[in-house]
Amino acid sequence: xxxxxxxxxxxxxxxxxxxxxxxxxxxxxxxxxxxxxxxxxxxxxxxxxxxxxxxxxxxxxxxxxxxxxxxxxxxxxxxxxxxxxxxxxxxxxxxxxxxxxxxxxxxxxxxxxxxxxxxxxxxxxxxxxxxxxxxxxxxxxxxxxxxxxxxxxxxxxxxxxxxxxxxxxxxxxxxxxxxxxxxxxxxxxxxxxxxxxxxxxx
Amino acid sequence: xxxxxxxxxxxxxxxxxxxxxxxxxxxxxxxxxxxxxxxxxxxxxxxxxxxxxxxxxxxxxxxxxxxxxxxxxxxxxxxxxxxxxxxxxxxxxxxxxxxxxxxxxxxxxxxxxxxxxxxxxxxxx
Numbered sequence: 026x027x028x029x030x031x032x033x034x035x036x037x038x039x040x041x042x043x044x045x046x047x048x049x050x051x052x053x054x055x056x057x058x059x060x061x062x063x064x065x066x067x068x069x070x071x072x073x074x075x076x077x078x079x080x081x082x083x084x085x086x087x088x089x090x091x092x093x094x095x096x097x098x099x100x101x102x103x104x105x106x107x108x109x110x111x112x113x114x115x116x117x118x119x120x121x122x123x124x125x126x127x128x129x130x131x132x133x134x135x136x137x138x139x140x141x142x143x144x145x146x147x148x149x150x151x152x153x154x155x156x157x158x159x160x161x162x163x164x165x166x167x168x169x170x171x172x173x174x175x176x177x178x179x180x181x182x183x184x185x186x187x188x189x190x191x192x193x194x195x196x197x198x199x200x201x202x203x204x205x206x207x208x209x210x211x212x213x214x215x216x217x218x219x220x221x222x223x224x225x226x227x
Numbered sequence: 228x229x230x231x232x233x234x235x236x237x238x239x240x241x242x243x244x245x246x247x248x249x250x251x252x253x254x255x256x257x258x259x260x261x262x263x264x265x266x267x268x269x270x271x272x273x274x275x276x277x278x279x280x281x282x283x284x285x286x287x288x289x290x291x292x293x294x295x296x297x298x299x300x301x302x303x304x305x306x307x308x309x310x311x312x313x314x315x316x317x318x319x320x321x322x323x324x325x326x327x328x329x330x331x332x333x334x335x336x337x338x339x340x341x342x343x344x345x346x347x348x349x350x351x352x
Contacts, residue, residue, distance in 0.1 A: 060239075062272060098305060102266055102274035104298035107305050110275075145301055191297060 028126035032222050033089040034078070040217035041071035044210060055206040058193040063105055063206035070101035070109075086124050090117035104191065105207060108142050108155060115141030132167050139163060152190035153200060157183040158211035166215075173219060176212045183208040230332045233259035233287030235314070236325055237278055237294040237303055241265040247325060255329035261285040273299040279306040282314065289313045291328055295321045300351075318351035 028036075044051070044067045051064030074096040083089045090113045098110035119137035120126065126134060139159045143149065150160045161179045165171040188200035191207075234251075238244040244264025251260060263281040266272040278299075282290065292307065292314050294300045300316060307314040317324055324345060331341045 060271065062270075066272070098275050102298075102302065103272050104301055106275060107298070107301035110305070145304070 026128065026222050028086070028131050028222075030083060030086040030089060030124065033086055034083060036218050036221040037074065037089055037093050038078075039220050040214050041075050043213040043217055044068055044071040047209075047213065051206050051210055054204040054209055058188070058196060058200055058203045059206060060103075060192060062103060063210065066101045066103050066105055067109075067210055070097045070106070073100045085122070086126070087117045087120040087122070090114070090120060104146075105210070108145055108207070111141040111145040112138035128169070132163065135159075135163055135166065146190065148190040151186070153183060153186040153188040153193065153205050153208070154190050155205075155207040155211045157186065157205075158208045158215070162211075162215045171215065171219060173216055176215055176219075180204070180208055180212050230258070230335055230338075231287055232289045232291055232332060232338075233261070233285040234325060234329055234332070235281050235285055235290050235292040235303075236260070236262040236321075237273060237281065237292065237299040238262070238264040238321070239271050239273055239295055239299060241269060243295065247322060250322075251325055251329045254326065255333035258329050258332045259286045260329065273302045275302045275305055278302045279310070282306055282310050282312060285312075287312075290315070292316045293319070293321055293325045293328075297351075317345055319345050319348035320350050324348045 048064035048068035051067060052061055055061045055063035074093055077092060077096065083092055094110045094113035094117060097106050097113060101109065116134050116138040119134045123130070139156065142155055142159065146154060148154050148156055150156050158179055162171060162176065165175050184202060184204050186201070187198060188194045188196065188205065193200045193205065236244055236247055238247070241264035244262040248260060248262050261281040261284045263277040266274045267277055290312055292303050294303055303316055307316060327344050327348065328341060331344060
């Protein structure tokens with residue numbers, strides 16, 4: 026399938042709606058493992074994005090990602106603001122002036138987002154962070170095998186990890202079997218992508 | 228004469244930021260120090276915009292920046308990337324790092340000496 030501006034906007038709209046809907050749950054995960062504001066912060070950015078689209082809808086495909094980046098950087102704060110903001114911004118840069126993304130291009134754009142998170146957070150896969158959802162999701166997407174079941178299994182695996190990066194790393198062993206809030210919201214991001222369109226087809 | 232490098236402090240808490248500022252003022256009344264603590268709404272956290280503000284409000288164009296926890300650093304990094312100012316983010320213990328820098332700046336110590344002292348206070352990776 027081909028990603029257009031309309032589809033990308035649907036992707037982010039569904040993501041924003043999911044974040045707003047799950048904000049209590051995300052903050053609850055964060056209360057155990059971090060500072061308890063992940064859901065509220067993310068929902069604030071999500072709400073701002075949805076509202077801003079009422080007034081200034083995106084013109085080009087990259088605008089969808091650029092506008093989301095701005096809302097996350099300026100409106101969300103904490104760690105998730107810079108992390109998601111950087112991811113969306115790097116995705117916008119990777120899209121450039123393209124108005125359509127073929128499957129392979131979409132994968133590369135998401136990889137650019139992944140690299141942005143990695144650099145901003147100075148983290149690697151295996152440290153119980155967002156990256157531990159993004160990496161397997163990208164891999165499955167590349168093989169046109171991404172499903173909500175895979176995302177579910179992925180989050181379960183991340184939950185079993187010990188955090189060695191971010192606030193949760195202060196908990197050491199106690200972080201094992203607790204859900205990482207950034208991983209949980211990342212799962213919503215990929216679920217939203219699945220709901221926006223049939224990615225595994227042509 | 229006091230150095231032309233300013234200090235920016237970013238904390239998750241307005242009370243920590245204000246408290247540290249009050250402490251530093253005792254040893255470095257002539258150093259340009261700006262700070263931000265908490266979010267725009269006064270809650271615990273950090274936000275990009277308030278960090279940006281603290282950077283721009285500082286009268287110096289070269290800044291040493293200090294932070295308490297990781298997410299403060301990320302917002303600092305983003306603001307630093309977008310600022311025209313030359314900003315060095317210090318991965319040192321927050322209170323000791325700021326205090327030591329401010330005291331040395333106040334007595335116009337040379338830069339290598341300040342860096343040397345800060346290296347001993349490196350705790351964040």
